[in-house]
Amino acid sequence: MSSSVNRSGSESGVNLSRQLLLAMPGxxxxxxxxxxxxxxxxxxxxxxxxxxxxxxDLTVKDLLRRIDLDLSLEIGPIQDAPVHFGGPVQTDRGFVLHAPAGGYSSSIQLGEVALTTSRDVLQDVAQGKGPEQLLVTLGYAGWGAGQLESEISQNAWLNVDATNDILFNTSCENMYQVALAQLGIDPLMLTGAAGHA
Structure with a gap:
C-alpha cells in the first residue's frame, strides 16, 4: 500500500476511499x-x-502471543476481540484499523481512523497503551485498475459512508444490517437480480 492515499479517485472519477462496500446477495x-x-x-x-x-477463531490475545509480545495485565477487554479475516490477499500479514493514536512507523490517516501495518501498534496494545478502538485483520481484499468499478456497475456492491460506530462498536453479526439501514434499505428486500427500466 502506498504511504499516502491518492485523493484523485479512480478512473471513473469517483473515489470510494473510506466507504463501506456491502456485498450484494447472489x-x-x-x-x-x-x-x-x-x-x-x-x-x-x-x-x-x-x-x-x-x-x-483467533483473538487479539492469541495473535499477540503468536508474535512473541508479552501481555500487560492491563490490556483489558481488547484481548478477547477477534482477529478478522481481512480478505484473501496476504493472509499472513496484519492490518490494524484504529482510532488515531501514536506515531506508528507505517500508519496512514484515513479521515477519522488510521491504518497501521507495523508491529509497533501491537506492541503498544500488548502493553495496554495502544489505541482505545481498533480492529485487527489478517489479509486484505484487493482490486486491480477498473476491476471494482466494473463489479459496481454489475450491481455486485453497494457503498455507504463508514462511521466509527459501525467500525468499532457494532457486532459482526449486525454490521451488514446497520450499514444498510443508513441507506434506508431492509436486507430482506435485497435481490441479486439487476433491473432495467
Missing part, C-alpha cells in the same frame, strides 16, 4: 460473499479494503 461469491469491507484506498491503480465482519 452477486459476490467465494471469500467475499456477505461481507462488509472498509475501503482504505481507491485510486486509478485499483482498490484495497479490509473485510470487517468476518471474525476468525
Amino acid at each position: 452477486k459476490v461469491s467465494g471469500n467475499l460473499a456477505n461481507t462488509v469491507i472498509y475501503l482504505c484506498e481507491h485510486t486509478d491503480q485499483g482498490a484495497l479494503g479490509l473485510v470487517i465482519n468476518r471474525p476468525t
Whole structure:
C-alpha cells in the first residue's frame, strides 16, 4: 500500500476511499460473499479494503502471543476481540484499523481512523497503551485498475459512508444490517437480480 492515499479517485472519477462496500446477495461469491469491507484506498491503480465482519477463531490475545509480545495485565477487554479475516490477499500479514493514536512507523490517516501495518501498534496494545478502538485483520481484499468499478456497475456492491460506530462498536453479526439501514434499505428486500427500466 502506498504511504499516502491518492485523493484523485479512480478512473471513473469517483473515489470510494473510506466507504463501506456491502456485498450484494447472489452477486459476490467465494471469500467475499456477505461481507462488509472498509475501503482504505481507491485510486486509478485499483482498490484495497479490509473485510470487517468476518471474525476468525483467533483473538487479539492469541495473535499477540503468536508474535512473541508479552501481555500487560492491563490490556483489558481488547484481548478477547477477534482477529478478522481481512480478505484473501496476504493472509499472513496484519492490518490494524484504529482510532488515531501514536506515531506508528507505517500508519496512514484515513479521515477519522488510521491504518497501521507495523508491529509497533501491537506492541503498544500488548502493553495496554495502544489505541482505545481498533480492529485487527489478517489479509486484505484487493482490486486491480477498473476491476471494482466494473463489479459496481454489475450491481455486485453497494457503498455507504463508514462511521466509527459501525467500525468499532457494532457486532459482526449486525454490521451488514446497520450499514444498510443508513441507506434506508431492509436486507430482506435485497435481490441479486439487476433491473432495467
